[in-house]
Amino acid sequence: MTQKLTRLKESPSQTAGPYVHIGTNPNWVEITGVWNEDLGLVLVGPETKGERVVIKGHVYDGVGDPLKDALIEIWQADADGLYNSPQERRGRADPNFVGWGRQPADGATGEYRFETIKPGRVPYKDGRLMAPHITVWIVARGINVGLHTRMYFSDEEAANAECPVLSRIAHKARVPTLIATRTEEKGLPTYTFDIHLQGEKETVFFDI
Amino acid sequence: MVDQGTFYQRDRSWHPPAFSAPYKTTVLRSPQQPLLSLENTISELTGPVFGHDKIGPLDNDLIRNYAKTGDPIGQRIVVYGRVLDENARPVPGALLEFWQANAGGRYRHKKETYLAAIDPNFGGCGRAITDEDGRFWFRTIKPGAYPWPNGVNDWRPAHIHFSVFGHAFAQRLITQMYFEGDPMIWQDPIVATIPDKTAIEQLVAALDRENTLPMDSLAYKFDIVLRGRRSTMFENRMEGN
Numbered sequence A: 001m002t003q004k005l006t007r008l009k010e011s012p013s014q015t016a017g018p019y020v021h022i023g024t025n026p027n028w029v030e031i032t033g034v035w036n037e038d039l040g041l042v043l044v045g046p047e048t049k050g051e052r053v054v055i056k057g058h059v060y061d062g063v064g065d066p067l068k069d070a071l072i073e074i075w076q077a078d079a080d081g082l083y084n085s086p087q088e089r090r091g092r093a094d095p096n097f098v099g100w101g102r103q104p105a106d107g108a109t110g111e112y113r114f115e116t117i118k119p120g121r122v123p124y125k126d127g128r129l130m131a132p133h134i135t136v137w138i139v140a141r142g143i144n145v146g147l148h149t150r151m152y153f154s155d156e157e158a159a160n161a162e163c164p165v166l167s168r169i170a171h172k173a174r175v176p177t178l179i180a181t182r183t184e185e186k187g188l189p190t191y192t193f194d195i196h197l198q199g200e201k202e203t204v205f206f207d208i
Numbered sequence B: 001m002v003d004q005g006t007f008y009q010r011d012r013s014w015h016p017p018a019f020s021a022p023y024k025t026t027v028l029r030s031p032q033q034p035l036l037s038l039e040n041t042i043s044e045l046t047g048p049v050f051g052h053d054k055i056g057p058l059d060n061d062l063i064r065n066y067a068k069t070g071d072p073i074g075q076r077i078v079v080y081g082r083v084l085d086e087n088a089r090p091v092p093g094a095l096l097e098f099w100q101a102n103a104g105g106r107y108r109h110k111k112e113t114y115l116a117a118i119d120p121n122f123g124g125c126g127r128a129i130t131d132e133d134g135r136f137w138f139r140t141i142k143p144g145a146y147p148w149p150n151g152v153n154d155w156r157p158a159h160i161h162f163s164v165f166g167h168a169f170a171q172r173l174i175t176q177m178y179f180e181g182d183p184m185i186w187q188d189p190i191v192a193t194i195p196d197k198t199a200i201e202q203l204v205a206a207l208d209r210e211n212t213l214p215m216d217s218l219a220y221k222f223d224i225v226l227r228g229r230r231s232t233m234f235e236n237r238m239e240g241n
């Protein structure tokens, strides 16, 4: 006999199902009057520091149809590369930027859209800087465990080329699945980040 | 105290696999390439904080938070428990969001097609933030089972959906709570995506007769476990290690 490691097991994940919005965005599905506003819709206020950007895209299934019932969350650093979290020990993040957002895919088109700021660079565990990125988490009916991925910026070529996380991807042809393409829309830099659950363009998902 | 260590790797054999043929929607929505394992960076070790100011006094009372003309129909229940990590330590300040069907098994959602009646007094959403000991509780009515378009005869057992924020984005979790003694748990293709019977039982809330409210509500205990962190006592590695 040996001593026991007295650990618990993580609760197993279950799909968010088709009605996740009842719990996360009740106002969006017309359950009004229960709470004032759905959390995570607005990331940026007038006081927030940093370059305003739009992030948008679709989540596509294995036959190329957009998911219309997906829920997308993002988590990112502020313009100086600091996270607004008690675990952040390197300094104090912009108090006017929480860094967390949550948007349902549009029920008719499947498009999701965030208005946020471009994050600064944050260090990898060995101190090298990672390229600016946004952590993305996707849940929907038919997704048994929420999917973690990262969005990088197409106009950060030099930083992307030296990012210690991007360089972990053995199949270089898959790196572009994590890089959002920059265009302009109504004067705002707009990044399109399409997520492919399967197929030739399958997005790189992380086991973090 | 602020927790710092990186997380134990997620035990993917304890969770459902992405692809599970009997749950048909997974067929086109399951990634087919292996996940890329990534040792936690600060991007995963941090996470948003939700203060108690974010939630209102009726948020954990689904019997009253949508009531228009009276109480909703159904079996009154209290659900309580703790949010712990894999080291069995409480997780204070965790935001829980929960949603469910009404007593007849009907969701308040425009895409819902089940015939059972909408309850004018039931919205079906609630939330709570855990206290210093990781505890939470809420009051609701017991949801009904409902049919869903998968096999022609597939029914979901009574369940409550939970979304949980711990202290780090790596701990983000969505799961479901089932009810002790329900035979339909073992006939459900979504439950059956979880390979291990003991893992399924971790999602079955216990009927707690000692904590019922006399002439008012039954009580169910449901503990939730989030990922745990490695000990930071190894953090200052010796030279050469």
Ligand SMILES: [Fe+3]
Pocket (backbone or CB within 6 Å): A017, B101, B156, B159, B161
């Ligand atoms: Fe459900």
